[in-house]
Amino acid sequence: MRNLLITISLALALCGTSFAVFYYANDDAAMHHAAREGDAMKWLRTEFKLNDQQFAAIQQLHDDYSTQCADHCAAIMAARRRTSSPAEIAALEKICVDAMTRHFQQVAALMPPKEGQRYLATVLPRIADYDHHRAPNLQATH
C-alpha cells in the first residue's frame, strides 16, 4: 500500500512537472505582452514572424492607410449624421471595404508568401463578419 502511494505520488509529480515544462515551451510571452497592451501591431509582428525590415515597411503602409481610413471614417460619419439614405451609406461602406481589402493584400505582399496567405486568411473573414448591429463602441482615433 505504502509503495503504491509512493508510485502514485511520483506519477503526479511527474505529471505536474511535464505540464509546466510543455506549457512554458509552447507559451508565447510576446503574444501575452501584445494582448495585455492591446497592441495590434505587436501582434502582427509576433504572429507572422516579421523581421525588422518587413515590419518597418508594413508600419509605413499602415500609417499611410490610416489617413485614407480617416477620410472614409469621416465620410461615413457625416452620412450617418445627416441621416443619408441606406444606399448612400452602403456605397461609402463598400469604398471602405474595398480599400481595406486592398490594404490587407498590400500588407500580405510584404510578408513571406506562406505567412501572407495565413494573414489574409485571418483578416479577410473579419471584414466580412462585420455586424452593423453589434458595432463596437469605439471612437475614431485617426
Added chain:
Amino acid sequence: MTSPESNEELSRQLQAWQVNPPANPRFRADVWTRIQTLQAPPWTTYFRLHFPAVCSALALAFFLGGLSGRVSAREKVERESAQLATEYVRSLDARSMRMP
C-alpha cells in the same frame, strides 16, 4: 519478612483484581496493517518487481501532463491572437467608428 496474614491478603486482592480494557473494534485491522507495513519491501524493490507497470504509469503521467500543458498554452495563445486580430481589423475599419 512478610507475615502469612499479609500474603493471604495480597492473594485475595490479586484474585479479586479484574482488568476491563475498552474493546478496540479496529484491533485486528491495526495489527494486520502493522504487519504489512513491516513486511512491505522498499520502493526500489517494489519498482524492480513491478517494473513494466510502474514505468507505464510514469510514462503515461508524463505524456498526459505534457499534452495538457501544450494544449493549454496553445489554446491561450490562439485565443489572444484571435482577439488581437479582431482588434487589428476593427482599428482599420471605418464602418466600426461611432459618432462622437
